[in-house]
Amino acid sequence: MIEVLQHDVVVVGGGGAGLRAAIAAVEADPRLSVALVSKVYPMRSHTVSAEGGAAAVAREDDSLEMHAWDTVKGSDFLGDQDVIQYFVEQAPIELALLENWGCPWSRNEDGSVATRAFGGMTTKRTWFATDKVGFHMLHSLFQHSLRFDRIVRYDEHFVSKLLVEGGRVQGVVSLDIRSGAVSAILGRAVILATGGAGKVFPFTTNGNIKTGDGMALAYREGVGLKDMEFLQYHPTGLPGTGILITEASRGEGGYLRNKDGERFLVTRDYGVGTKAELGPRDMISRAIIREIAAGRGVDGPYGQHVWLDLTHLGEDKINSRLPFVRELSTTYAFVDPVHEPIPIRPVAHYMMGGVDTNIDGATPLPGLYAAGECACVSLNGANRLGSNSLTECLVFGARAGRKAVEYALGAGAPDEARARSVTEAEAARLDALRGSARGEEKIPRIRDEMNRALEAGCGVYREQASMALACKELAILQERVPRLRLSDASRVFNTELVAALELQNMLDVAEAIANAALARKESRGAHACSDHPARNDAEYLHHSLVTRSAEGRPVVGRKAVTLGIWEPEERKY
Amino acid sequence: MSGRETKTFVVTRFDPDRDEAPRTERYEVPVRDDWKVLDALNYIKDEIDPTLSHRWSCRMAVCGSCGMQVNGEPKLTCKTALREYGSTVEVAPLANFPVVRDLVIEMEGFLDKLQAVRPWIIEAKDAARREGTHRQSPEELEAFKKFSMCINCMLCYAACPVVANEPDFLGPAAIALGHRYNQDSRDHGAGERNQVFRGEGGVFACSFANECTEVCPKHVDPGYAIQEAKLLNVIDWATSFVVPRGKAR
Amino acid sequence: MKTLLLRLEPVIWPLFGAGMMVAALAYPGWLLVVGLAEPLGVLSPAALSYERALGLAAHPIGRLVLLLVIALPLWGGAHHVRHVAIDFGGIARDAWFGSLCYAVALAGSVLAALAVVRL
Amino acid sequence: MSARARIDSMRPKRPGSTRTAPPRMPDLYPTRGRYLPYIAFGSVGLLLMLVGFGILRSVWVLGEHDPAAWRAHLSAYRHPAYIVFHLFAMLAIGWFGLRFFRLFPKTQPPKIGPLRSPPEPVLLAGLRTAFVIATALVAAVLGGAIG
16 A cells, blocks of 8 residues: 655755755745655765865955856856856855854854865855865754754655656655655655766766766656756866865865876966966866876876875874865875875766756746756856855755745645555556566666766767767667666665666766767866867857657757856956 | 685675574675775675665765674774775674664664754754854864764764663763754753753763774764763752753853 | 662762772772781781771871761762673663662761761 | 674664564673773772771771770781782772773863863873872871871
């Protein structure tokens, strides 16, 4: 018997954006009941691994306009400038609110919140809590959310389908991973906050749960995925594990050196000018790849890498400002940064693209909202500046929460009968999939081939031929998925079934990335084509929009960019 | 693979649909030199036995989901290097917890205890609507910073003898988190929390084995937090006779 | 009974701490002399003669020190014994066993006071 | 497999939706690894009570104001059983004290009101010197060297 649960707003995803949206919704109207559905316990969300910081104007020598300009320039003029303007205004308010809720921001001597330098930012506006900002933000938000009994949590529930009826969203179908039971969680508005999809790449800073579930859910209901070709490579990730070494290590003065110990960002022209190690991420990642390609990289067990040198900072500064960097390098790279340089290479890190939403976080499908890395409100355009993302989760998580409540109050009650029948069909599909020992395809094989296809096709440097090949390979993989062989027939905590559903989500997202990248014949922000090295504003100053055709194939369209007071100009640092 | 040594993994398995009680299975795994225990578990899942169920996500010891008993000691499997172990490694679910399946434990009991200590900033009753941030000196921050590093991995619950013997004991992580808020200069809820700390299964149930501090992968030192909480609660209890129920801290 | 024990905890815990401190500082010395040196005849006979012992003990400071040295460690010991019992799966009987331990400590403290007064 | 723990250990308020396997005790509990010194430390509590009552008995005999009784009381301690017990108690309580000094700084918050606690190593060293001085003093006073 299918259980149907009634709520007013359903939030999918328990990370920074999801928690902030749920809190904003219950604060907007305390009578409402908010369901927070997450496939892991909220404190495990990948927000926890963010290290560097959260940007917001705090100092006198800074201004909203400068923060906006840095973001627009960083986005290579593809970010919507009205969204960016709203973002910079709300940022200080949101970070102050988080401080009131207990977030232990690092402090200046006079007790005010300290800020530090970050890539692409002209002044010091990145708030930090040593180098574990995401962790402190997530735990502060989660602990703050515990005081609201109107937030009903569905922990370790996997949302496998959106319930869409009469042209609007009315809830989700959710699989309780613990018991294997499938239920319908109804709500007059649904907010997707499931984060990015880093796991489509073999070498990524992202955790195992970053499989683009929310993007795939929206994509399958006809909602477009915007700017999917823009995938940020973070310059400093540990080879092998892909663990992130925060940009703050460069913000605190770390140097990048090639095999000869040369600070190549200073001695050679990679377009970062005097900013050197503090240039924007896309440019520094490209500089490292070109250093390695020029044969000045260092050999290691996981291929070539360069060095991140912190030895000149001294033990005290590293322990006080970068304790987590030291812990990670000693534990995972077996290197103590106080005495030796850390091996690093560019690693897939963040997706600028996501579910197409407007400034309110609303998608074209009525009742469906999205926020955080999962969404593309298009704050980041073609390249995100470090430390804007955590603030984006708060600013647009809150806005999506409030706007979803406004919409829910005006919307009619969900159609329970229809929801029950759709959920029963979905439950049958999942039962058939669980332990379906008929097929012969294995999850890890398809996953590895998808990873290889995307790494080759959509790496730091791309070409039309390699992207076209990736599209073809991914299309073939899509046909192999229905023949998946699952051998775990148990209903209780079946992680193989969850992995199969996640694989399907990743393939949909991967196809959107590859096809959107193929359609953009220019270089802009994180999308660098060796066969189209120049930025072409005349033909490509627009968002890409991938929608799913009736036959399930990705179709690449366009969407206008909302320009503002700044005209596109050449991006020089 | 490049010169890979083989290690035997003795993994505890349990599936309520099939097993009356937990059983163990042996897996031969070709391990790389820099692998952690989690890498081996994921190899077993991908290559040998896809029915193995375990929780994991960040693989960088910050999300707290992969705590298990490794050779009898509670460890974060993503942080435990295989180099430190011989040819046989035993992996079992965390001690003191009901087991849902294979290496997955029941976490709701822990969340009940977390909720009980009211781990959120409690404003003073008459606090005006605040604009902007509080002032907090680095020294005030230092008073509670260490206790805010807890990633809820529950290794301390798996090691604590009082958790094993006294079901309603709040436990190390929950008390450390409650204490974190009591010590936060922005919080005024110490009076409320201390009622819980002095209640059933409160701080005084702790017999200071200090195992929680020994096994904590994030150096939160919950043992210290609990003893500090005991002393401050004795002071708070004593002053509550002298000062009527006013500012408790 | 359980709630009574619970309410008394903030009193018992400091006594427990003080008891351990006093025992740690005083008992080794006492045991060395009264338990070993004297019986093995190492001391000069006058050291613990009746006159000297009574002189020391009956002195006001002597009385106070003896009271503390006897009573406080009893509470420390009682608390430890109670918790070791819990460690061996005794939480169910803790209500009465814990109370018994503290009752013994209380009785010892009262007797100590009497003993010191009648010196 | 370690011993079974209490069936209700870490049991949630609302029963879970599936049958769970019972919790296990920590593998090394109670008498292996670091648990052994912890249990031993707790068990010395019994010694504290015994020695405490021993001193009480001595003071009680002294309070009889009967020199003969006092001399008989002291001579009773010459029995080998007493000597072995007192030797064991002295060593055990000495070990107990040193371990207690390692735990004691953990009970000191950085600040109690205006007072600031000394850093841990200083406190630890202070406690150990106090131990040596106190033991020497007690031995000297009782042994007749002073007072």
